[in-house]
Amino acid sequence: MSSRSLWRSVQTQTRRRLAVAETPYRCFSCTRQAQAQPPKPTADEERFTHFGFQNVPESQKESMVKTVFSSVASSYDVMNDMMSLGIHRLWKDHFVRSLNPGSALPSREPAPSGRGWNILDIAGGTGDIAFRMLDHATNINHDAATRVTIADINADMLAEGQKRSLQTPYYNTNRLSFLEGNAQSLPSIPSDSVDLYTVVFGIRNFTDKQAALHEAFRVLKPGGVFACMEFSKVDNALFNAVYKQWSFSAIPLIGQLVAGDRESYQYLVESIEQFPSQEEFRGMIQKAGFLIPGRGFENLTGGIAAIHKGVKPLN
Amino acid sequence: MTRPTALLTLTRRGLCHASSPRAALPLAPRTHLRQPQSQIHTTTTRPNNRTSTPRAPQTTSPTPLRLSHSPRTYHSDHHPTQPHDYTNSQTTILSAALHHVPAHGFSRNALTLGARDAGFLDVSVQLLPRGEFDLILFWLASRRGLLRSKVESDGLFSAPTSSTTTNPSGAVRSVDDKIQILLMERLRMNAEVKDQWQDALAVMSLGENIPLSLSELHALADDILNLAGDKSVDASWYSKRMAVAAVYAASDFVMTRDTSAGLRETEEFVARRWADARAVGDKLTGVRECLGFMGSTAVGLGRSWGLKI
Numbered sequence: 001m002s003s004r005s006l007w008r009s010v011q012t013q014t015r016r017r018l019a020v021a022e023t024p025y026r027c028f029s030c031t032r033q034a035q036a037q038p039p040k041p042t043a044d045e046e047r048f049t050h051f052g053f054q055n056v057p058e059s060q061k062e063s064m065v066k067t068v069f070s071s072v073a074s075s076y077d078v079m080n081d082m083m084s085l086g087i088h089r090l091w092k093d094h095f096v097r098s099l100n101p102g103s104a105l106p107s108r109e110p111a112p113s114g115r116g117w118n119i120l121d122i123a124g125g126t127g128d129i130a131f132r133m134l135d136h137a138t139n140i141n142h143d144a145a146t147r148v149t150i151a152d153i154n155a156d157m158l159a160e161g162q163k164r165s166l167q168t169p170y171y172n173t174n175r176l177s178f179l180e181g182n183a184q185s186l187p188s189i190p191s192d193s194v195d196l197y198t199v200v201f202g203i204r205n206f207t208d209k210q211a212a213l214h215e216a217f218r219v220l221k222p223g224g225v226f227a228c229m230e231f232s233k234v235d236n237a238l239f240n241a242v243y244k245q246w247s248f249s250a251i252p253l254i255g256q257l258v259a260g261d262r263e264s265y266q267y268l269v270e271s272i273e274q275f276p277s278q279e280e281f282r283g284m285i286q287k288a289g290f291l292i293p294g295r296g297f298e299n300l301t302g303g304i305a306a307i308h309k310g311v312k313p314l315n
Numbered sequence: 316m317t318r319p320t321a322l323l324t325l326t327r328r329g330l331c332h333a334s335s336p337r338a339a340l341p342l343a344p345r346t347h348l349r350q351p352q353s354q355i356h357t358t359t360t361r362p363n364n365r366t367s368t369p370r371a372p373q374t375t376s377p378t379p380l381r382l383s384h385s386p387r388t389y390h391s392d393h394h395p396t397q398p399h400d401y402t403n404s405q406t407t408i409l410s411a412a413l414h415h416v417p418a419h420g421f422s423r424n425a426l427t428l429g430a431r432d433a434g435f436l437d438v439s440v441q442l443l444p445r446g447e448f449d450l451i452l453f454w455l456a457s458r459r460g461l462l463r464s465k466v467e468s469d470g471l472f473s474a475p476t477s478s479t480t481t482n483p484s485g486a487v488r489s490v491d492d493k494i495q496i497l498l499m500e501r502l503r504m505n506a507e508v509k510d511q512w513q514d515a516l517a518v519m520s521l522g523e524n525i526p527l528s529l530s531e532l533h534a535l536a537d538d539i540l541n542l543a544g545d546k547s548v549d550a551s552w553y554s555k556r557m558a559v560a561a562v563y564a565a566s567d568f569v570m571t572r573d574t575s576a577g578l579r580e581t582e583e584f585v586a587r588r589w590a591d592a593r594a595v596g597d598k599l600t601g602v603r604e605c606l607g608f609m610g611s612t613a614v615g616l617g618r619s620w621g622l623k624i
Contacts, residue, residue, distance in 0.1 A: 103437045105424055117438060195438045223435035291404060294444035311442050313404060314434055 049207055052270030061207045062153070062182070068264045069125070069205075070156040075259045076126055082254050083247075083265075084304075091300050092128055092200065095229050095307055098298075101196060102137025102146045116145025117195040120219065122183045122212075123202025124150045125157025127164050133198075134170050144175075151179040151186070184211040186219060194219045200229045201305075204275040213288035220312045226290055230281070231272040232299070232306035239302050247272065278306050285310040401453070405442050407433045409453040420511040421451050421518065448524050451515045455531045458504045459538055462497065466542045471500065491593065493543035498563055498585050499578070501535065502570050506578060513571045536560040551596075558592040 048055045051064050072079060080088050107115040117137070121130045130148040137146040152158045158178050170176040181188065183199070183206060197216045206212045216226050234240040247269045255265025276284065282296040290310025298307045401409065412429025419425040426440045426447065435442075443449040465471045472488060488496075505512055519528040536559040545555060565588060570581045617624050 099438075099441065100423070101438075103427070105427055105437075108431060195436055221436060223430070223439040225438045225441045227441070291402065291442065293405075293442045298444075309441055309444075311404070311439055 050271070050274045052267045052274065058207050065205045065207075066154050068267050069154045071261050071264050072259060073125070073154070073156040073160045076157075076160065077128075079255065079259060079265070082258060083251050083268075087301060088201075088305075091229065091305050092132060094300070095198075095200065095227070096129065096132040096136050098307070099133070099196065099198070099225070099227055100136070100141070101133045102141035102143030104141040104143070107145075112145070116143055116147060118193060119146065119148045119196045119198065120189065120194045121148055121150050122197065122199040122216075123152055123205070124198070124200065125152035125154055125161050127161035127168075129198055129200045130161070130176065131165070131168050131170070134168070134175060147175040147177070149177045149179055149189075151181050151183065153180070153182050155180055184208055184215055186215055189219045191218050192221045195221060195224050197224065197226045198228070201231065203228055203230055204271050210284055210288065213284060213290075217288045217290065217312060222312055222314045224312045226285065226308075226310040226312070228285075228308045229300075229305055230308070231275060232281075232297075232303055233277045234303040235299065236302055243304060278303070278308075281306075281308055289313070402442075404435075404439075405449075406453075408435060408439065408442060409450060412450055413454065413457075416450070416454070416508050416511055421447050421454070421508075421515045423447055426450055445524075448518055448521075448527075451518060452527060452531065454508075454515075455535070458501065459531075459535050461504065462501055463538060463542060465500065466497070471496065490543050490545055491589065494539060494545075494559060495585060495589055497539045497542055498559070498566065498589075499582055501539070501563070502566055502581055502585070503578060505567065505570060509571055509573075512567070516567065516571070532560050532564065535563065539563075554596065558596070562588045562592060 047058045049058045049061050050056075051061050056064060084091075101117055101119060103116065109115050119130075119133055121133070124130050127150055130150045134146065134148055137143045150158070150161055152161070158180055162178060165171045165176060168176075179186075179188065183202075197220055199212075199216075203209055203212065213226070220226065234243050251269050252262050252266045255268075256262040259265070275281075278297045278299070282292060285296070285308060286292055288310070289312070291313050293309055293311060296308060296310075300306065408426065408430045410429075411432040412425045414432070415425040415428040419428065423440065423446055426443065426449075427437050430437065430439045440446070445452070472493060508515070518524060533556065536556045539559055540555055547555060562585065566581055566585050569584045570578060573581045575581075614624050
């Protein structure tokens with residue numbers, strides 16, 4: 001009985017926190033960003049967007065997301081492991097293997113600069129995917145020309161990735177570069193210049209997903225591939241019930257215990273809930289102009305995550 | 316550039332046999348029979364295609380190419396045809412990739428080279444989610460279409476007797492003979508990629524690929540019987556298709572190890588297996604008739620004893 005009452009109190013606490021719009025952020029690392037929030041919008045006609053279950057002005061979402069990820073940057077991997085029970089590593093391995101980055105065959109390009117793939121990893125701050133892709137290209141396809149640009153909106157996440165890149169053979173080579181920028185507009189990246197555009201567990205945090213898809217379409221070469229892995233909708237009703245219980249009660253609790261930051265993890269699960277279903281998101285990719293290969297998405301672990309792909313057509 | 320384009324038209328023509336029936340074939344069927352390897356092999360040595368005009372626009376048609384499993388003359392809502400919906404880009408890559416099959420096998424490398432030839436990037440093979448299995452399926456479906464077009468527009472049966480049959484030319488062929496001719500014709504197409512075909516069979520037998528491989532095999536058996544003019548409407552409709560499928564699958568294996576000239580061993584194998592299948596069929600019919608006769612005798616006997624049967 002006591003456990004049930006504890007359970008209930010946790011749940012009501014969660015709800016109460018939701019209702020309070022401006023909860024002070026408690027973790028030390030994010031106090032600065034929290035204080036430096038932009039001023040409230042004055043105009044009534046400002047567009048609103050989701051931030052978890054809250055509706056916030058579009059202008060504010062960017063900084064709010066930034067605050068969340070600044071606060072989780074250092075404990076990012078530990079938290080991912082605890083939330084997904086380590087499965088996220090398998091998903092990421094599968095994602096990279098299915099993309100098979102790097103050319104096993106000798107390139108037909110005469111210029112050395114044109115050889116290999118030019119990969120853009122959006123929202124890949126900690127370098128999880130980037131290092132895997134470089135490893136795959138080097139070790140499996142023996143392609144030492146493939147290069148990755150890691151782009152992230154959040155300087156703290158990028159710093160974490162740069163720190164981790166010290167441990168890899170790609171540190172300080174021209175195969176790995178970092179870029180701080182917003183995926184909705186990447187002016188420093190020329191049009192038709194990227195072979196493969198990946199965004200893994202990032203696109204649900206974007207303020208305007210469609211704009212980001214259009215920008216991806218712009219930077220990709222004709223024939224280039226947009227690949228995205230994101231939390232999605234579970235297709236089995238029973239499994240869905242269990243999964244929802246886990247994500248809404250356990251994950252914020254783990255966040256509180258491990259990272260001392262409940263709100264950030266509450267936001268994570270709410271943003272997962274708000275993300276469009278597989279079919280809707282496929283429609284958005286199609287709307288941006290991409291060709292959809294086959295069914296267009298692949299469910300992982302019953303739909304907890306899904307891999308979406310799109311190919312930019314030739315002219 | 317003429318030869319690859321010729322093969323391409325040949326392939327595409329085979330695919331859309333229903334819509335483009337009676338155009339002249341660039342190569343006569345007999346020529347094709349005598350030089351089964353030449354068409355594909357010549358194309359692998361041709362120079363880099365990237366500098367020339369990309370192939371994509373000329374093969375692009377407004378509607379996506381549809382490779383239905385069995386071309387039907389009727390429509391049913393309850394049993395919709397399971398289509399292989401390849402888009403234009405997919406068809407372009409796959410057609411180009413077929414040229415690289417003799418050298419690279421049914422592999423990702425062949426797909427990558429095909430994508431490069433078609434003006435795509437290495438990464439564009441993501442258009443084919445099943446990878447090399449898509450290439451194999453495309454090969455099967457396109458050769459099946461080619462077989463149909465050979466019969467319907469090139470008069471495979473009216474051509475002077477090939478070595479396949481012992482029938483004198485001019486005589487009306489029986490359904491059984493036609494089935495054997497079609498089986499051999501189809502096997503000869505696979506002989507073009509004989510060295511790579513065992514790998515392809517291995518890929519087809521992987522667990523996740525078995526359902527599609529079997530449905531493609533069924534579609535082939537269905538086509539062969541349809542083209543041979545089989546008119547059965549009873550249970551033999553099923554047993555014949557199973558027999559043709561079994562004979563074809565077994566002969567496919569034999570073909571991959573056949574080194575004799577003109578696939579003579581395979582031909583004999585097909586003839587023996589088909590004779591076996593017919594013998595088994597005859598025996599079964601005999602047993603069924605015998606049992607039926609005995610049953611009716613028993614009923615008559617019972618009635619004569621006064622049982623109310």
